[in-house]
Structure formats: structure tokens, C-alpha cells
Amino acid sequence: MLLLLTGAILSCETESQCANNPDKGPSLPSADTEVVRDTIDLSKWDLVWEDNFDYENERLDENWESQNGPSGHILCSRWRENAVVADxxxxxxxxxxxxxxxxxxxGNIWTRRKFTYGYFECRYRYAAATGTNNSFWLMTRGPDAAKGKRFEIDINEGHYPNEVNTNIHNWGDxxxxxxxxxxxxxxxxxxxxGGRPDYSLPLEMPVSTRRIRLISNNSAHFHIREVRIYNVTGKCYPNPLSEAADQDVQGLVNFARDDDTRITCSGLYNAATKPENVVDGRISTSWITQKQGEKWIEFEWPTEKTIGCIQFINGWQEKGTWRCLINDYKLQxxxxxxxxxxxxxxxxKEMNFGREFHTYGLExxxxxxxxYIDGREIRREKNEFCFSEVPIWLSLAIISWSGQITDAIDGTSMKIDWVRYYQPKAK
Structure with missing residues (x-):
């Protein structure tokens, strides 16, 4: 994950010795701060229905209906011709x-058959471009639900390259x-x-310099909450997510907060999201970049600083989950x-859902x-209004909130290997 050209990552013997060992980034299926609770045991389920798409394109209409027209809330119309079965x-x-x-x-299709309680899963790969919404979902059709409310469960609204979005919508209220x-x-x-909110990069070989910068070509604007540029210390460095990080280790000096530090940046989202926010000691504030182009923030001093560790925090939190993490960076x-x-x-290069197939599931x-993702639980909620039969939906859309819209989208596709529906085995 980390390529060091001027020094190597300092390895720690145990995680308790050094917070945030950078070699231990989150691996699938854990993401951000989410804790995996359970795995699905398919030996306890009977396969009731499946579509492996092992037939001619014309036969898709036997089991699936298709949208043929525009949708007001997205940037594309969707047609049967864009749903292609091949190989x-x-x-x-x-x-x-x-x-x-x-x-x-x-393309946007849904099953002619309706389904109720059970386990649903779909193995697919994202369209490999930002601005695309790659969806496997359930939703009631018609003005009324037979039971409970009109609802929608988005098993995954996937955004390239590595984002999974789960939603439960109450359309009845x-x-x-x-x-x-x-x-x-x-x-x-x-x-x-693949990404993470907090990065801590201790250097085995310290760097002496007057200038440090963080660069990203992330397609959308993003938040940088804190940047810390520490001196060399014989002790391990603090947890980046600690509000009191600068005081957590005795003898630590954060050069980024020196009075003579000059901070410049590529641009701002608005006047309130200034670059000085990254050195105010508060994770609740941030520098938010401009929307377009290369994004960077630079730190400069009148004299050289000898640096032993660089930390930064990115993204923003919603109900304990970190969102909108940067997809790339360079520290220089x-x-x-x-x-x-x-x-x-x-x-x-690390975690690309436009290159890899994954299985998204719902119990x-x-x-x-x-x-679930790849058979492992990522989220559990109480069912309060989803009680009616629904079709299964497979959809690809172009939307502004999933990344920059460019001509790179043209010709990309969401590739679906199979869809399956199970019911619990009789006891």
C-alpha cells in the first residue's frame, strides 16, 4: 500500500506499542471503523431461484423487465438495448x-417475479469510471405496499473504485x-x-527539508481534517484520531503548527474551509479542496526541519462511519x-471494484x-416497515454525487455474473 522512496516505514513489535501501524490498512470486508459481526452459512439455506445469464440475449426478457426512457433524478436515460447478455x-x-x-x-432491469424474505446475493463488477452508480437492490412497485410501507433496500449502490453504499428507504412517508x-x-x-481516514507514516530514515506537501488527484473535492508533521523521537507516535495527539507523547513537536509555518493550497471549497483548519488541533474542522483539478496543500518553513513522522486525517464522519475518503495521495x-x-x-491499484468481482448479499x-459483502456481515438493522413482496433490480446510472462525470464513462459497463435467492432450510 505504501511506497517509500526516501525512507522505510518503522515497524512496531505490537500494535499497542505504536498506534496505527501503517502496514495494517483495512482489508476486505472490514471498512473504515466498521466491525464485522458474522458470516453467512449457505449450508443452512436452500437455493430457490437463480439467473446465471447463460443464454442468448433475447431470452433476458423472459425473466426481466427493462426501463425504456429517462429518469429525472439521474443523468442518463435507460434502455433495453443497454442490457446485453453475452458470454x-x-x-x-x-x-x-x-x-x-x-x-x-x-441500463436498468427488474425481475418479473416478486420475492419476499430470504437471502439475496449478486456477484458483479463495477463500471470502471467515476460518476457511475452500480446497484443491486429491492423495491416495491406501484402506489401501495401490500404490507408495511412502500420501501427500497439498496443492497449495494457501488461507486467506483471502492465504495459500497447501503440504504433503507421508507417511500410510504x-x-x-x-x-x-x-x-x-x-x-x-x-x-x-482500501483507503482509511487516518494515516500515520513514521520514517525509519528521517527527512530534513523546508517544504512538505500532500497531493491528490481524487476526482471529487475532499476534506483534510488535520496534518501533523512531527520531529524525530525515540518513542512511538500517537494515534492520529486522538484530539490530543500533540500532547499524547512527551517531547513531541508538531512542526505544522509552528508560528513561522507558511501554509498554501490549490484551492478552497468555500471561505470557511481554509487550509489553516488542518493545524487548529480539532478533528471537527477541515480544509475542503476545490472540486476540479489536482488538489494539494503545502507546508514551508524558513529553516530546515528534521521530520520523523507525518500524519493526516481525511474524510468526514456520519453516525460513526467515515465517508468520502481520498482514493490516492502523494506525500512529498x-x-x-x-x-x-x-x-x-x-x-x-490496491482495491478496485471495477477490476474485481465481489458478491453483495442481503438477509x-x-x-x-x-x-453482506463476500459472505461477511457489514451492517445489521431492525426491520420496521419492509414487509411486502418485491422484484430484484439491477441498475447502472450516471449520477453527479458518485464522482466526476467525464468521457471515460463511455463504453464502461457493470458486469453481472449471477443473481441468487435462497430461503432457510426446513428445520
Whole structure:
């Protein structure tokens, strides 16, 4: 994950000795601070229905219906022609073509059959471009639900390259605000794999420099909450997520907060999200980058500093889950002539769901809704209103909140290997 060109990562004998060993990034399926609770045991389930897409394209219509037209809330219209079965796989294909009043087309299909409680799973690979929403989901159709509320369960709304989004929507209780905007109860939880909110990079060979910078080509704007540039110490460095990190280790000096530190950056999201926020000692504030182009923040001093460790925190928290983590970064020092990499990371090389197939699952019963990835639990919620039969949906969309929209989307596809539905074995 980390490539060090001017020094090696300091290894610690135990995690208790050094907080945040950088060689121990989160591995699938753990993401951010989420704790895996359980695994699905398919020996306790009977396979009731499946589609392996091992037939000619024309036969897709026997089991699936297709959208043929635009959707107002997304940036593409969706058509049967964009759902293609070939070589034992279903592909939902993005195309840059004006149709249905929109600039892009894609695919959205749902089963003719309806399903109720059981275990659902789908093995698929994301369209390999930002701005795409790769979805496996359940939703009631029609104005009323037979039982409970009209609802939607997004088993995964996947965003390239490494984000899993799970949602439970209550479409039965829509309210209209004073501004005319309609809202409904929605319960969201997002997981980013490969990246992490906190990075701690101790250097075995200290770096002496007057300039340090952090660079990212992340497609969307992002938050940097704290940057700490520490002196060399014979002790281990603090937990980056500690609010009192600078005081947690005796003799520690954070050069980033020196009075003579000059901080510059590539741009701002708005006036309140200034770069000085990364050295105010508060994780609750942040520098938020501009939306477009390369993003960077630089620290400069009048005289050289000898640096033993660099830490930074990125993203933002929602109900204990870190979201919108950066997908790449470079930490660099300047040797007086040129910039030299200290550490680099690129999630597309480490954890790329547009390159890898994963299996997304849902256990749904009258009491609970449990989400899985590759057979391991990532989220569990009480079932309060999802009680009606529903079709299974497979959808690809182009949306502004899943990353930058570029021509790289054209020709990409969500590739689905199979979809399966199980019911518990009789006891």
C-alpha cells in the first residue's frame, strides 16, 4: 500500500506499542471503523431461484423487465438495448449518446417475479469510471405496499473504485417542506475499502527539508481534517484520531503548527474551509479542496526541519462511519531542487471494484435486515416497515454525487455474473 522512496516505514513489535501501524490498512470486508459481526452459512439455506445469464440475449426478457426512457433524478436515460447478455454474463452498458432528452444512456432491469424474505446475493463488477452508480437492490412497485410501507433496500449502490453504499428507504412517508421539497425517511451507511481516514507514516530514515506537501488527484473535492508533521523521537507516535495527539507523547513537536509555518493550497471549497483548519488541533474542522483539478496543500518553513513522522486525517464522519475518503495521495518533500516522494497510495491499484468481482448479499426477514459483502456481515438493522413482496433490480446510472462525470464513462459497463435467492432450510 505504501511506497517509500526516501525512507522505510518503522515497524512496531505490537500494535499497542505504536498506534496505527501503517502496514495494517483495512482489508476486505472490514471498512473504515466498521466491525464485522458474522458470516453467512449457505449450508443452512436452500437455493430457490437463480439467473446465471447463460443464454442468448433475447431470452433476458423472459425473466426481466427493462426501463425504456429517462429518469429525472439521474443523468442518463435507460434502455433495453443497454442490457446485453453475452458470454455467460449480463452487462449494463454506459454510452454517450443523446436519447430520451439526456446526454447518456445506460441500463436498468427488474425481475418479473416478486420475492419476499430470504437471502439475496449478486456477484458483479463495477463500471470502471467515476460518476457511475452500480446497484443491486429491492423495491416495491406501484402506489401501495401490500404490507408495511412502500420501501427500497439498496443492497449495494457501488461507486467506483471502492465504495459500497447501503440504504433503507421508507417511500410510504413522504413529506413536503415549506420550500416545496419532498423528503422521506432514509437510513444510509457507506463503506470505503482500501483507503482509511487516518494515516500515520513514521520514517525509519528521517527527512530534513523546508517544504512538505500532500497531493491528490481524487476526482471529487475532499476534506483534510488535520496534518501533523512531527520531529524525530525515540518513542512511538500517537494515534492520529486522538484530539490530543500533540500532547499524547512527551517531547513531541508538531512542526505544522509552528508560528513561522507558511501554509498554501490549490484551492478552497468555500471561505470557511481554509487550509489553516488542518493545524487548529480539532478533528471537527477541515480544509475542503476545490472540486476540479489536482488538489494539494503545502507546508514551508524558513529553516530546515528534521521530520520523523507525518500524519493526516481525511474524510468526514456520519453516525460513526467515515465517508468520502481520498482514493490516492502523494506525500512529498523538497530537496532544494525537486519534489521527492515520501509515500504514495492509489486505491485503484490496491482495491478496485471495477477490476474485481465481489458478491453483495442481503438477509431479509420479518425482524431484521442484514447486509453482506463476500459472505461477511457489514451492517445489521431492525426491520420496521419492509414487509411486502418485491422484484430484484439491477441498475447502472450516471449520477453527479458518485464522482466526476467525464468521457471515460463511455463504453464502461457493470458486469453481472449471477443473481441468487435462497430461503432457510426446513428445520
Amino acid at each position: 455467460g454474463m449480463l452487462q449494463l452498458v454506459n454510452r454517450k449518446e443523446r436519447r430520451g432528452g439526456q446526454e447518456w444512456t445506460s 413522504i413529506t413536503t417542506g415549506s420550500d416545496g421539497r419532498k423528503t422521506h425517511p432514509s437510513f444510509h451507511k457507506s463503506f470505503s475499502y 518533500c523538497h530537496d532544494g531542487r525537486r519534489w521527492i516522494d515520501i509515500s504514495t497510495f492509489d486505491v485503484e 431479509w426477514n420479518v425482524g431484521e435486515i442484514v447486509f
